[in-house]
Amino acid sequence: MISKTVVKALENFLPAENIYLNEPMSQHTTFRIGGEADCFLQIENVEQLTKVQRYLQQLEIPYFVLGNGSNLLVGDEGFAGVILEIADKMNEVKVRGNLIVAQAGAPMSKIARIAYENGLTGFEFAAGIPGTIGGGVVMNAGAYGGELKQVVTLVRVVDKEGDLLDLDNATMEFGYRTSAIKHQPFTVAEVHIQLQEGEPEQIKAQMDELARKRREKQPLEYPSAGSTFKRPEGYFAGELIMNAGLRGYQVGGAQVSEKHCGFVINTGGATAADVKQLIAHVQETVKERYGVELEPEVIML
Ligand SMILES: Cc1cc2nc3c(=O)[nH]c(=O)nc-3n(C[C@H](O)[C@H](O)[C@H](O)COP(=O)(O)OP(=O)(O)OC[C@H]3O[C@@H](n4cnc5c(N)ncnc54)[C@H](O)[C@@H]3O)c2cc1C
Numbered sequence: 001m002i003s004k005t006v007v008k009a010l011e012n013f014l015p016a017e018n019i020y021l022n023e024p025m026s027q028h029t030t031f032r033i034g035g036e037a038d039c040f041l042q043i044e045n046v047e048q049l050t051k052v053q054r055y056l057q058q059l060e061i062p063y064f065v066l067g068n069g070s071n072l073l074v075g076d077e078g079f080a081g082v083i084l085e086i087a088d089k090m091n092e093v094k095v096r097g098n099l100i101v102a103q104a105g106a107p108m109s110k111i112a113r114i115a116y117e118n119g120l121t122g123f124e125f126a127a128g129i130p131g132t133i134g135g136g137v138v139m140n141a142g143a144y145g146g147e148l149k150q151v152v153t154l155v156r157v158v159d160k161e162g163d164l165l166d167l168d169n170a171t172m173e174f175g176y177r178t179s180a181i182k183h184q185p186f187t188v189a190e191v192h193i194q195l196q197e198g199e200p201e202q203i204k205a206q207m208d209e210l211a212r213k214r215r216e217k218q219p220l221e222y223p224s225a226g227s228t229f230k231r232p233e234g235y236f237a238g239e240l241i242m243n244a245g246l247r248g249y250q251v252g253g254a255q256v257s258e259k260h261c262g263f264v265i266n267t268g269g270a271t272a273a274d275v276k277q278l279i280a281h282v283q284e285t286v287k288e289r290y291g292v293e294l295e296p297e298v299i300m301l
Contacts (some may be wrong), residue, residue, distance in 0.1 A: 007019060007039070010055070012051075013052050014042075014043065014048045015044075018044065018089070019040075020041075021038070021040075022036045022037075023083070026074075028083075029072050030069055030070040030224065030226075031072070031073060033073060033266060034072075034074025035079075037081070037082070037083040038082065040085065041082060041083065041085065042089045043089065046164070049084070050162040050163070052082075054161065054162030061081060061082055062080065063083070064082075064083055064084070066085045067086060067132035068087055068131045071297065073225060074272065074301045079301060085105075086105040086132065086188070089105065090103045091105040091106040098120060098196060099153075099193070099195075100195060101192055101193075102133045104188040104190060107132055107133075108126040108129045109128070109130070111193065112124060112127035112207060115193075115203070116203045119199070119203070120197065121196050121199075121202070122146075122151050122194075122195040122198075124203055124207045125142065125145065126142075126146065127207045127210065127211065128214045133188075134188035136191075137172070137191055138181055139177050140174040142177075143210070152169060152174075152194075153168065153194045154167070154169075154192035155181070156188070156191070157186040158186070158189055159186055165186070177297055217259070218260050219258075219259040219263050222257070222265035224263050224265045225298045226297070226298075227297050228262060228296060228298055229294040229295060229296055230295045237262045238261040238263075241261040242261040243289075244286050244289045246281075246282055249282070250278075252269070252270055252271060252274030253267050253268050253270030254267070254274035256278065276300075282294065
């Protein structure tokens with residue numbers, strides 16, 4: 001429960017219309033699953049972010065930073081605390097020569113489009129990843145041989161105390177779907193992306209080709225959170241799951257996609273409990289059959 005006093009205090013930091021109480025998280029995740037958050041804030045700029053974060057830290061109120069919710073499973077019981085959404089209202093993208101400076105809420109698809117419009121190459125791989133650049137750097141998002149590690153030169157974060165800090169590429173310790181800030185109370189405010197000059201037609205052709213591959217291989221017609229599991233060393237999660245006979249396996253509204261077994265999809269009305277039960281069954285079956293531990297890529301809240 002968030003008290004009236006806390007809501008009043010938050011109104012000093014951001015407009016009242018950006019503050020929502022008892023907000024269904026199913027409306028803010030690509031899985032379309034999740035109970036209510038006690039309080040949901042749409043952040044517009046770094047100033048609001050630093051003030052809100054400092055205040056919540058001081059009062060020891062739990063909070064969680066949300067991007068586009070495209071790698072997230074929120075529990076059916078929701079979130080007892082404050083969600084700081086850094087997405088649509090904080091999504092400015094600027095081009096300075098070959099450098100792109102993006103606010104954390106900018107969708108990677110928007111950055112890819114702007115890169116193309118400015119004849120900059122190196123970001124085509126990320127055009128179809130449905131997350132924000134803030135969520136992207138936390139996860140070191142990647143696809144088709146590219147990953148953010150290759151192009152990100154600086155990540156501006158707000159730390160626990162509400163102070164700004166610049167982290168360079170090495171300090172970010174990017175790894176496979178992880179980074180130094182994945183388990184740290186840092187909020188991404190801005191990201192610098194270094195690209196190269198390229199041929200607009202080639203950039204466009206590459207983005208179109210990758211989009212075609214996605215549409216062909218991935219169950220984009222259903223809500224999901226993308227690949228449910230990380231790629232285990234030496235294997236493909238989807239292949240192991242398919243070979244274990246789990247294609248189409250269903251718990252309630254959650255299903256192992258028939259189109260791509262690496263995706264758990266919401267066929268309609270799935271609960272977080274359905275998804276968790278399905279994930280546990282897949283993990284057990286694959287472990288039993290192949291001795292391989294599947295680790296979820298999806299973050300559970
Ligand atoms: C159809 C589909 C296809 C996908 N394909 C790919 C793919 O090809 N490659 C890939 O890597 N991923 C893929 N994903 C997963 C997902 O899009 C990425 O992981 C993406 O980077 C998540 O960004 P987001 O803004 O949605 O983050 P969220 O899901 O909102 O959050 C993810 C994590 O990042 C944290 N976070 C978000 N924003 C911030 C911020 N500003 N500061 C600090 N922490 C933050 C959250 O707290 C959470 O821990 C796919 C998902 C879907 C649904």
